[in-house]
Amino acid sequence: MDLRQLRYFKEIVDQGSISKAAEVLHMAQPPLSMLLKQIETHYGTPLIKRYRQKWEITEAGQMLYNHATHMLQQMEMFDVKMDYMMQGEVGQLRLGVSSSCIHLVGDVIRQFSQSYPKVELQIFKGDSEKLEQMLFNNEIDIAVILAPENSEQYEEFPLTPSPFALAVPKNWSNEIDLEVVSIQNLMKFPFISLEAMEGYSMLENIIYYLKEKNISLNIVAKCKDITIAQYLVAKEVGISILPKIQLGYVDGIHFVDLPELEIAIQPKLFYKQEATFSPICRNFIALFKSNT
Structure with missing residues (x-):
């Protein structure tokens, strides 16, 4: 049984006669009658009992009709889903x-x-x-x-791109003159370092820059996650050199531009x-x- 046969059988039952179903399906009546006989032969049982002026569907016919209805509905739903998928909508x-x-x-x-x-x-x-x-x-x-x-x-x-800047806890503003800040006079503070990632040179670039300036860091924590680093700065664990981006903890951080540090994330x-x-x-x- 294929979908075409199921559709034709369902139409016969819906219309109540082979002749009316043939009109709806735009086909001749004899091929449709033959199709019904082929289906009955396939299952070895009558699907429709024929009388002189009327006919009625058998129990087997009703079961096939229910199956045909379900399968055709599923196919229609599948066609809609496929169309949505091809349009990128599902x-x-x-x-x-x-x-x-x-x-x-x-x-x-x-x-x-x-x-x-x-x-x-x-x-x-x-x-x-x-x-x-x-x-x-x-x-x-x-x-x-x-x-x-x-x-x-x-x-x-x-x-x-976002340039790197010095991230300082806001509550430390009294201890740090943010107007005349330089990396050299901030290295006495505890430092939160971004951890190296394979395939990325940001940390290496920062370390190279600091080494050129003969600056040694007082590293108290390392992490790969910039959000965590921002959180630690906001909680006054230390200062850091971080990308100047608006993440979740910037309210507790004061960013200080470092023009001499020409490094940015892309x-x-x-x-x-x-x-x-x-x-x-x-x-x-x-x-x-x-x-x-």
């Missing part, structure tokens, strides 16, 4: 966002969810090193992360070329680019 998108880039995606995620409410967004958070590896392993579709040194295997879209949108085969990914990438 499915799943796996998005990786590093903690240092979370402030760049909020508006885009909101607009995407409003435009495509049937697309499930699965969001992964972590440091850029981890998320780049997940993108490489096809565990996520798109990553918004800090640009690694080697990214030739990806398609990319650059976002606004966030980018990364995806593999094959991601563009997915309508959902294409829709998200296009929306992201139009908002930047």
Whole structure:
């Protein structure tokens, strides 16, 4: 039994006669009568009892009718879902966002969810090193992360870079003259250091710069996550040199520009070329680019 046979049988029952069903289906009556006989032969039982002026559906016929109705409804639903999927309106998108880039995606995620409410967004958070590896392993579709040194295997879209600045707890303002600040006179304070990540040279660049200035750090904590580093500064664990970005704990932090420190983070949108085969990914990438 195929869907065509099920559709024809259902139409016969719905119309109450083969002749009326043939009219609706725009076909001759004899082939439709033959089709009904073939189905009855296939199952070895009458599906419709015929009388002189009327006919009635048998128990087996009713079971087949119910099955045909269900299958045709399922096929219609599948066609609708397939159409939605081909338009990128239903499915799943796996998005990786590093903690240092979370402030760049909020508006885009909101607009995407409003435009495509049937697309499930699965969001992964972590440091850029981890998320780049997940993108490489096809565990996520798109990553918004800090640009690694080697990214030739990806398609990319650059976002606004953020310079590094000195992050000082606001309550320490009385101890530090923020108007005449320099790195040299701040190294007596406890320092929170960003930890090195494979494929990223930010920390090495900062350390190299400080070594050139003959500055040794009083490191009290290390972490890869910029959000955690900001939190520790806000809680007065120490000072740090961090990207000047608006994350969750900036209310307790005073950022001091360091013009002599010419280092910045470069966030980018990364995806593999094959991601563009997915309508959902294409829709998200296009929306992201139009908002930047």
